[in-house]
Amino acid sequence: MSAAGPTDRVVLAHGGGGELMNRLLREHVVPVLGNPTLAPLTDGAVLPRPEGELVFTTDSYVVTPLEFPGGTIGRLAVAGTVNDLAVMGATPLALSLGLILEEGLSLARFDRILADIAATAAEAGVPVVTGDTKVIERRQRSGVGKDDVADSLFINTAGVGVRRLDARLGVDRVQPADTVLFSGRIAEHGLTILSVRNGIEFDTELRTDAAPLNHLVAALLDSGADVKFLRDATRGGVAGVLTDVSEGRNVGVEIEEERLPVSRTARHAAEMLGLDPLVTANEGVIVAVVAGADAERALAALRGDPRGRNAAVVGRIVESDPPMVELLTQAGGRRVVQRPYGEELPRIC
């Protein structure tokens, strides 16, 4: 029992399925995340019969550092899965939480991340109903994130939701003359992470945009606008989403540089770091394609939600052969926007 006594750090035995794990769950996890469904700590959660088709999604989070301006890996994990459900036209019902803790993780940090998970779940109004905890042995890093040697964790969140009957979403519904909107300022998550890693500070603090957008999406769908396609622009940025639309539907996408919602700080950071905001990861931005006639209605619905106050109409769907995404520059030129190949930036989410 020597290695498993009272400690302020996670030890391997915390993942062993025995008394010590039991205590970790009862003392650190359940009091923070607790709700009537989670409390029994059985192998799974029972939820009422959904009132429609079920939507099911999963995402793992490996971001480093674990804490950064505006949030933690926990906020990312909850927001990301809630948003994946929302952009499928689903009302999120419940989340699962799979934790992989590294031996040596400080329990104080673990508690902060759990508190952030609980706060973000409350903000979304979606409970964490079931979970699992494993512990892996301490490791030495050879690459990024050297600061967090033996103080790391990975999170998986899966989510279930019920599909809204009035949501008819799919890239196959996209057609020329449709309008393209972004729900908020782009690139802030990726730039925040990279700035922290590089120790760069700006006059105005960059913060992650990570946020649950289920209420924002509900407002958009409730507006009556004919919403055809939604996607949260995470890894690969808005460029990744728009190239998916272009290739998936064999159409062109034109976006206008002067309409892109990019903060001055983000623009400055992107220049310093040599990144293109279009391919930089977001955690709180949705790309929406709506019928051209409904552009204003959709924009008003997005801007009516606090998370959408910087929403903008950024472009349109056009005929194009071959299908491509083009940026109309402020200088009056055209530039082809490409899907990022890999990513210069590992462990951004």
Add this chain to the structure above:
Amino acid sequence: MSAAGPTDRVVLAHGGGGELMNRLLREHVVPVLGNPTLAPLTDGAVLPRPEGELVFTTDSYVVTPLEFPGGTIGRLAVAGTVNDLAVMGATPLALSLGLILEEGLSLARFDRILADIAATAAEAGVPVVTGDTKVIERRQRSGVGKDDVADSLFINTAGVGVRRLDARLGVDRVQPADTVLFSGRIAEHGLTILSVRNGIEFDTELRTDAAPLNHLVAALLDSGADVKFLRDATRGGVAGVLTDVSEGRNVGVEIEEERLPVSRTARHAAEMLGLDPLVTANEGVIVAVVAGADAERALAALRGDPRGRNAAVVGRIVESDPPMVELLTQAGGRRVVQRPYGEELPRIC
């Protein structure tokens, strides 16, 4: 692009959300796991409205080594989540698959693990409908599993199922005179992993017992026996489950050493490795508590399934103050069975 060219190993850019990740999914994942729901590779899967209450569960898998006699981490992941649903009295509907790959993982190994995932999902009859892939940087180990430096992955599987109306399961239904059964031979998974790690071989090969048990559980519930409690005895072994029952219901549990289903090879391995089979992890054994009058019917139902051919009645629920689990030894003595504290064996599942 130099680091992201053709390669037989996973590189960081495989997790970047760009073209390279797209190719990994289309060339390695979808052809193996493919089904109509997974194919679109959208952010989530849509499933028909469940015909009852929903059961939702999650588990992460960090076992090392990744491949071992009888299976891989992929088989564990599918079987484990299917079994968690089954012991909740649910018919599994679908699984999600969250992959965290380590930079340097060989694609040949990745393909073998994916094939094992697909085979196990087919055996269970439960499709993988949604997934996510991340890549973490290469690391050096300081502890166990030195063989797999830069050749590792973690898996999370979440699962959804629909609760059977005829399943009334819960520790609160357990009472004195109920019968305790194990669905198969115990300790084989944990002993297999530890034997491989220690390079020990036996005359008769030890193999993991990892297997999806949803059909076995269905046979038990279909038998009409009054099944009161089910749990798969993974981390913490059967001792962990039985102490949960004892403490959860404030009753005693008596099990008889001579009735325990333990193979000769497992008994021998446990002695050599200094492990108690009662606290050693299983991945294909269910602990069942049924009404005493239904013991034979339950046993026949379990033995009628290939996965339950070694099932045994091992003991009974008794009055006990304080609540405790006791082993009646072959020598005629009594030994208190305790919940394991931590676990001597990290990364067993």
